[in-house]
Amino acid sequence: MNFGLLINEGPYNHQAADTAYQFARAALAKGHRVRRVFFYNDGVNNATRLTEPPQDDRHIVNRCRSWPRTTASTWWCALRRACAVDWWRTTSRRAFASPGWGSWSKRASSPTASWCSATERER
Amino acid sequence: MAQVAEALEQEQDAQSVVKKFMFVNRKAPYGTIYALEGLEVVLISAAFDQDVSLAFLDDGVYQLVKGQQTKGLEVKNFSPTYRALEGYDVEKLYVERESLEARGLREDQLLVPVQVVSAQEMAQLMEQQDVIIGF
Numbered sequence: 402m403n404f405g406l407l408i409n410e411g412p413y414n415h416q417a418a419d420t421a422y423q424f425a426r427a428a429l430a431k432g433h434r435v436r437r438v439f440f441y442n443d444g445v446n447n448a449t450r451l452t453e454p455p456q457d458d459r460h461i462v463n464r465c466r467s468w469p470r471t472t473a474s475t476w477w478c479a480l481r482r483a484c485a486v487d488w489w490r491t492t493s494r495r496a497f498a499s500p501g502w503g504s505w506s507k508r509a510s511s512p513t514a515s516w517c518s519a520t521e522r523e524r
Numbered sequence: 525m526a527q528v529a530e531a532l533e534q535e536q537d538a539q540s541v542v543k544k545f546m547f548v549n550r551k552a553p554y555g556t557i558y559a560l561e562g563l564e565v566v567l568i569s570a571a572f573d574q575d576v577s578l579a580f581l582d583d584g585v586y587q588l589v590k591g592q593q594t595k596g597l598e599v600k601n602f603s604p605t606y607r608a609l610e611g612y613d614v615e616k617l618y619v620e621r622e623s624l625e626a627r628g629l630r631e632d633q634l635l636v637p638v639q640v641v642s643a644q645e646m647a648q649l650m651e652q653q654d655v656i657i658g659f
Contacts, residue, residue: 416555419598457600 404428405437411446412461413454418447422464438465528565531655543654544575549584550658553603554594559587560602562659567605570612577616577653578609579646580638584659585623588634606636620646 410417452462553559594601617638
């Protein structure tokens with residue numbers, strides 16, 4: 402199965418980014434494909450290289466960055482949202498592609514067999 | 525955080541008057557950052573020699589459960605830090621009985637010595653505080 406992941410939440414506050422990462426890894430381990438990962442709204446903060454977590458904590462951004470080349474996944478960010486947080490200049494362009502708005506919506510509507518929304522709102 | 529820092533600064537100005545702070549923990553330890561952040565603030569308050577107490581209600585009681593295993597979650601197990609609170613003279617830990625019972629938990633399953641109190645007693649404890657901060 403081809404999965405696309407949509408991540409709407411930033412790192413650390415809630416478990417959305419962790420859930421998405423672990424879901425993607427589990428899916429790959431079972432032989433599925435994760436073709437696209439979209440960061441949207443606060444989700445774009447999962448891609449900023451300015452992230453400095455405590456040393457004994459997981460590094461959510463680097464964890465994503467080390468991944469795409471080996472799995473043929475592409476990580477997409479929604480550019481306009483990103484601009485709102487002055488994010489684009491702080492993002493590693495090698496690891497994350499930003500398609501811009503037109504391309505983003507085109508990609509989003511491309512045929513992925515299943516969508517998994519990683520939104521995790523505060524209970 | 526800002527609220528706490530401000531309150532603490534005012535205390536320093538007022539010739540180190542000690543206020544009664546209660547930190548109310550209502551959320552499960554993992555899945556959100558609140559429990560960890562709450563614990564950080566408790567340690568800071570204690571460093572300012574304030575009268576600190578902690579309350580654990582609702583899913584917050586899970587923060588104190590023994591034998592937490594976070595390897596599968598790939599996050600740090602910070603529960604041993606609750607054992608360090610004693611070293612900071614933070615010894616007033618109150619756990620709501622109703623919350624424990626609703627989750628099938630007993631006092632002997634908790635990491636640290638606590639006082640188990642009823643919801644009504646908890647309300648009285650809150651009434652006695654100068655500052656209450658919820659997480």
